[in-house]
Amino acid sequence: MKNVIKPDEHCISAPAKSPRRGLSARLIPTFTLGVTLLAFPLTGCFDPEAQPPVYNETADARASVRVEEVIENDAGGNELNTSKDAELPYGVILQVDPSVLVPCNLERVVDGDTIIVHNPEGERLRVRLTGINAEESVHEDESKNTDKGREASQFMKDLLEDVEVVYLEYDVEEFDQYDRTLAYVWIESEGTYIMVNEIMLATDYAEPVYIKPNLKYADDFRHYEG
Numbered sequence: 001m002k003n004v005i006k007p008d009e010h011c012i013s014a015p016a017k018s019p020r021r022g023l024s025a026r027l028i029p030t031f032t033l034g035v036t037l038l039a040f041p042l043t044g045c046f047d048p049e050a051q052p053p054v055y056n057e058t059a060d061a062r063a064s065v066r067v068e069e070v071i072e073n074d075a076g077g078n079e080l081n082t083s084k085d086a087e088l089p090y091g092v093i094l095q096v097d098p099s100v101l102v103p104c105n106l107e108r109v110v111d112g113d114t115i116i117v118h119n120p121e122g123e124r125l126r127v128r129l130t131g132i133n134a135e136e137s138v139h140e141d142e143s144k145n146t147d148k149g150r151e152a153s154q155f156m157k158d159l160l161e162d163v164e165v166v167y168l169e170y171d172v173e174e175f176d177q178y179d180r181t182l183a184y185v186w187i188e189s190e191g192t193y194i195m196v197n198e199i200m201l202a203t204d205y206a207e208p209v210y211i212k213p214n215l216k217y218a219d220d221f222r223h224y225e226g
Contacts, residue, residue, distance in 0.1 A: 112152025
């Protein structure tokens with residue numbers, strides 16, 4: 001055994017060791033063994049699970065994290081919470097990537113699905129809200145105007161009463177046959193964005209319509225049918 005010296009049976013003339021020196025010789029191997037044993041748990045040799053597991057973040061793990069504190073900046077540098085887990089007013093659920101939005105100054109509400117805005121270039125746009133239809137309220141043929149249409153128009157006016165800036169999101173086609181701008185209209189509310197088109201559907205002031213090729217939110221709008 002290493003570090004243990006056996007007497008040589010043929011070397012009978014070897015000098016005798018003093019008691020103190022013999023004690024040291026016996027203690028050194030014992031001390032060395034003790035240190036070695038203490039080192040084993042530290043290196044995980046005796047317990048393969050002694051070290052805490054290393055967490056490798058996976059796509060599934062990241063997906064399970066709630067994104068309640070995701071913050072984006074709007075065109076004016078204001079912080080907006082775009083979390084999909086946020087509880088939104090009117091029961092709406094849609095959220096948006098702020099980078100696709102075009103801020104426009106709101107001039108006025110025309111009716112339940114049409115507004116007038118001024119884009120960043122100063123152009124005056126008549127905006128028809130994409131994917132929804134409210135009953136008539138300002139048609140030149142008065143017989144086509146309905147009470148529900150007038151209620152939808154008033155709701156839209158109340159909704160946007162204190163709004164100065166709306167945000168337009170475009171689909172495939174930006175204009176209809178009447179040269180109106182087609183857009184999903186977003187507004188700021190309680191630190192996030194909400195879509196006016198969806199609000200009108202959620203409150204039953206409008207119905208979904210599906211006109212190709214502008215079908216970006218068609219599947220979402222179908223939840224408001226009937």
